[in-house]
Amino acid sequence: MRALRKLFSFNGGVKPAPHKAASIAEPIAIAPLPERLMVPLWQSTGAAALPLVQAGDRVLKGQRIGAADGGLSVAVHAPSSGTVLEIGPQPMAHPSGLLAPAIVLATDGEERWTELEPVNVGGTPPDALRDILRDAGIVGLGGAVFPSHQKLRPGAHGTRTLIINGAECEPFITCDDMLMRERAAGVLRGAMLMKHILQAREILIGIEDNKPEALAAMRAAAGSEAEVVAVPTRYPAGGAKQLIRVLTGIEVPHGRRSTDYGVQCFNVGTAFAIHQALDHGQPLISRLVTVAGNVARPRNYEVLIGTAMREVVALAGPRPDTNRYIMGGPMMGLPMPGFDVPVVKATNAILAGSPTLFPPAPPEQPCIRCGDCARACPADLQPLELYWFSRARNFGKAQEYHLFDCIECGCCAYVCPAHIPLVDYYRYAKSEVWAREREKEAADAARQRFEFRNFRQEREDSEKAAKLAARNAAAAAAARAAADSPAPSATAAEPAEPAAEGQKKALIAAALARAQAQQAAAPPRNTDDLSAETQAEIAAIEARRQEPATTANIAGGDATGTSATPTAMPAAADKKKALIAAALARAQAQQAAAPPRNTDKLSAETQAEIAAIEARRQQAARLPPEPAPEPPREPPLEPPK
Amino acid sequence: MLSALLVMTGIALAIGAALGYAAVRFRVEGDPLVEKIDAILPQTQCGQCGYPGCKPYAQAIAGGEAEINQCPPGGEEGIRKLADLLGREVKPLSEEHGVEKPKAVAVIDEQTCIGCTLCIQACPVDAIVGAAKQMHTVVEKLCTGCELCVAPCPVDCISMVTQAETVQTWKWRYPVVPLRVEGKRAA
Ligand code: SF4
Ligand code: SF4
Ligand code: SF4
Numbered sequence: 001m002r003a004l005r006k007l008f009s010f011n012g013g014v015k016p017a018p019h020k021a022a023s024i025a026e027p028i029a030i031a032p033l034p035e036r037l038m039v040p041l042w043q044s045t046g047a048a049a050l051p052l053v054q055a056g057d058r059v060l061k062g063q064r065i066g067a068a069d070g071g072l073s074v075a076v077h078a079p080s081s082g083t084v085l086e087i088g089p090q091p092m093a094h095p096s097g098l099l100a101p102a103i104v105l106a107t108d109g110e111e112r113w114t115e116l117e118p119v120n121v122g123g124t125p126p127d128a129l130r131d132i133l134r135d136a137g138i139v140g141l142g143g144a145v146f147p148s149h150q151k152l153r154p155g156a157h158g159t160r161t162l163i164i165n166g167a168e169c170e171p172f173i174t175c176d177d178m179l180m181r182e183r184a185a186g187v188l189r190g191a192m193l194m195k196h197i198l199q200a201r202e203i204l205i206g207i208e209d210n211k212p213e214a215l216a217a218m219r220a221a222a223g224s225e226a227e228v229v230a231v232p233t234r235y236p237a238g239g240a241k242q243l244i245r246v247l248t249g250i251e252v253p254h255g256r257r258s259t260d261y262g263v264q265c266f267n268v269g270t271a272f273a274i275h276q277a278l279d280h281g282q283p284l285i286s287r288l289v290t291v292a293g294n295v296a297r298p299r300n301y302e303v304l305i306g307t308a309m310r311e312v313v314a315l316a317g318p319r320p321d322t323n324r325y326i327m328g329g330p331m332m333g334l335p336m337p338g339f340d341v342p343v344v345k346a347t348n349a350i351l352a353g354s355p356t357l358f359p360p361a362p363p364e365q366p367c368i369r370c371g372d373c374a375r376a377c378p379a380d381l382q383p384l385e386l387y388w389f390s391r392a393r394n395f396g397k398a399q400e401y402h403l404f405d406c407i408e409c410g411c412c413a414y415v416c417p418a419h420i421p422l423v424d425y426y427r428y429a430k431s432e433v434w435a436r437e438r439e440k441e442a443a444d445a446a447r448q449r450f451e452f453r454n455f456r457q458e459r460e461d462s463e464k465a466a467k468l469a470a471r472n473a474a475a476a477a478a479a480r481a482a483a484d485s486p487a488p489s490a491t492a493a494e495p496a497e498p499a500a501e502g503q504k505k506a507l508i509a510a511a512l513a514r515a516q517a518q519q520a521a522a523p524p525r526n527t528d529d530l531s532a533e534t535q536a537e538i539a540a541i542e543a544r545r546q547e548p549a550t551t552a553n554i555a556g557g558d559a560t561g562t563s564a565t566p567t568a569m570p571a572a573a574d575k576k577k578a579l580i581a582a583a584l585a586r587a588q589a590q591q592a593a594a595p596p597r598n599t600d601k602l603s604a605e606t607q608a609e610i611a612a613i614e615a616r617r618q619q620a621a622r623l624p625p626e627p628a629p630e631p632p633r634e635p636p637l638e639p640p641k
Numbered sequence: 642m643l644s645a646l647l648v649m650t651g652i653a654l655a656i657g658a659a660l661g662y663a664a665v666r667f668r669v670e671g672d673p674l675v676e677k678i679d680a681i682l683p684q685t686q687c688g689q690c691g692y693p694g695c696k697p698y699a700q701a702i703a704g705g706e707a708e709i710n711q712c713p714p715g716g717e718e719g720i721r722k723l724a725d726l727l728g729r730e731v732k733p734l735s736e737e738h739g740v741e742k743p744k745a746v747a748v749i750d751e752q753t754c755i756g757c758t759l760c761i762q763a764c765p766v767d768a769i770v771g772a773a774k775q776m777h778t779v780v781e782k783l784c785t786g787c788e789l790c791v792a793p794c795p796v797d798c799i800s801m802v803t804q805a806e807t808v809q810t811w812k813w814r815y816p817v818v819p820l821r822v823e824g825k826r827a828a
């Protein structure tokens with residue numbers, strides 16, 4: 001089987017000294033439980049988790065203490081049982097040296113687990129499995145910490161090949177190697193689970209040929225389920241695009257993703273974590289970390305997330321001249337701002353540095369355009385052009401040269417005879433571009449909101465102007481009306497009334513007439529077949545209904561009557577009064593007519609109580625009219641303007 | 642000789658006709674310069690440029706009424722981009738219009754706010770929520786930091802808070818070349 005597969009090759013790459021032998025001499029050790037754990041809420045690409053606990057809460061090992069916030073985010077968990085000390089800004093494993101929100105736990109040493117529920121993978125739909133993985137905090141453990149549930153979606157044309165990345169090409173780092181040697185079955189199981197979720201057809205496990213033990217262990221575990229392929233040792237064979245190219249020959253072009261070609265790639269550590277999450281219900285609370293560099297006994301440790309790096313390095317015996325830590329390897333690693341930053345999900349290795357082991361880079365000299373960097377670049381870029389444009393802050397041009405295809409592998413800087421920290425320039429350029437994109441988004445949103453506000457203001461202004469004009473016109477008309485018909489003897493003289501008032505009245509009258517006609521005309525629809533009893537009931541209801549209507553009518557009639565009586569009052573005020581009177585009359589009539597509804601079957605006691613309440617209510621209702629009641633703001637039958 | 646001349650003339654005419662036709666047929670709608678300028682302006686809508694918002698300023702630049710160095714929020718980079726776009730000279734930010742400041746957002750002291758709605762009316766991007774006699778709050782994400790709400794507040798409860806860098810918004814610094822003093826070789 002081994003001989004069957006034709007391997008391909010990627011361009012460029014370098015062969016740095018591996019420095020791996022020292023840390024694989026001894027098996028994985030479990031790091032002791034620290035007293036304090038700092039669990040950052042932001043440990044994956046995407047949004048930070050939202051805290052689910054408060055200071056003072058007791059938590060169990062494996063309990064979810066931060067929930068995923070949106071699709072591109074994963075949960076975080078308590079790595080051990082204990083008490084939440086605080087939630088607040090803490091040192092972060094990030095080159096910026098800025099503080100980031102973290103949940104600080106004081107461990108109680110009991111290591112009491114929360115209830116773990118293994119998942120029935122066969123009987124759970126893929127979407128639910130993805131949610132479970134999100135809530136188990138599973139991210140890519142190769143260092144990119146991209147939420148795995150997002151990667152476990154079959155591409156548009158399905159996913160044919162699942163690649164498990166055990167290449168581990170970066171010098172010094174051996175955690176994947178040790179994982180495959182010691183926990184091969186779990187890795188394979190995780191790969192099978194992913195194959196199931198992705199509905200992939202084959203699993204390829206790529207391992208650099210400098211790890212014969214891991215290759216043997218994985219082959220033994222894989223049997224016929226997966227193909228374990230030894231790939232030539234050359235940095236960066238473990239880059240996703242590079243490994244895909246070596247194993248399948250597929251070259252993922254600029255702007256496309258490997259899923260478009262039916263290939264998806266995961267790290268071996270991620271596979272193991274998925275196995276633990278689904279088969280044991282155990283969330284991601286620890287990971288393997290290689291401690292190497294300026295230490296006496298380099299080794300791999302299983303470390304709880306949130307353990308201070310200083311405590312982990314202490315296990316390996318750091319030499320006294322250790323002056324800094326690097327998270328990751330010497331090629332791609334990130335300088336840490338201090339010793340007390342926590343181990344996070346991205347921490348595959350901690351390298352202790354000293355002035356002699358990793359001396360500061362020699363001073364940068366001008367680029368001589370030798371082209372070595374371009375020959376070394378595994379992403380087929382032109383690092384020197386990228387460098388010129390980044391250095392000149394010409395980010396648009398840098399992007400034209402595919403700045404974002406750079407995987408920051410460091411091959412170019414490794415070979416550069418001028419010692420130019422090329423990757424630093426690319427990182428600088430990338431973060432500037434991101435910042436500009438954020439600014440641009442904000443500016444676009446602000447522009448939209450500004451334009452909408454202007455539009456809204458114009459609309460409001462014009463509406464206000466229209467209203468004002470209408471009101472002025474009405475006032476003018478009323479004034480004219482008052483001037484035109486000062487005669488107190490105007491006996492509801494319709495022709496003498498101004499047009500607007502007349503129209504209003506006519507509308508009211510028409511509406512009332514319509515309502516009455518409707519009531520009168522409404523024939524008993526489907527009440528013929530009913531029993532005499534029900535019919536009687538209906539009749540009673542009908543009667544009740546008409547009662548308020550007629551009282552209102554009477555009131556309405558009264559109102560017209562008052563307006564008809566000779567008064568000196570201007571028509572508008574007159575009408576208002578009439579309306580108020582009508583409303584009051586209606587309300588009273590309703591109250592009076594309201595019959596006892598479902599109180600007949602109640603005990604005498606309750607009935608008495610109800611009567612008392614009714615009495616109180618009526619009193620209250622009768623009281624307010626004494627002082628002049630506020631006129632209803634919106635007359636019920638205001639004609640449209 | 643003559644035939645060569647004729648051929649050349651013929652080709653010239655044919656190509657000329659083709660080009661002329663293409664110019665009519667595939668005419669590109671006149672570039673909306675105002676839009677391009679507006680796309681460069683930061684949309685803070687603060688009015689420091691002397692116009693009631695970025696769009697009016699863009700119109701003024703396009704119309705040749707305004708200089709390109711009147712927008713403090715856009716800063717040096719904005720001026721440079723405008724100069725590139727318009728083919729004008731880069732010049733320093735005009736001092737009478739203000740100085741470039743780091744981005745800040747308005748924060749309302751919720752204890753002091755009396756709910757007068759004056760700031761709501763001042764905010765050009767509707768970034769303040771609240772109602773009459775209710776406490777008001779700035780939606781941080783929407784605030785452009787224009788400071789227009791600060792002055793109208795009758796109880797002075799709005800302050801501008803510079804936005805701190807977070808791990809997510811942190812930017813890698815421009816690589817600095819470590820200067821090594823090597824006494825002997827320096828000479
Ligand atoms: S390797 Fe260094 S010196 Fe050579 S072209 Fe690339 S950046 Fe320039
Ligand atoms: S760091 Fe980027 S540019 Fe340099 S070799 Fe790697 S991929 Fe190419
Ligand atoms: S000064 Fe303010 S309003 Fe004027 S263009 Fe700049 S951001 Fe826009």
Ligand code: SF4
Nearest residue numbers: 764784785787788790
């Ligand atoms: S809240 Fe204040 S500072 Fe922010 S955009 Fe609105 S007016 Fe400007």
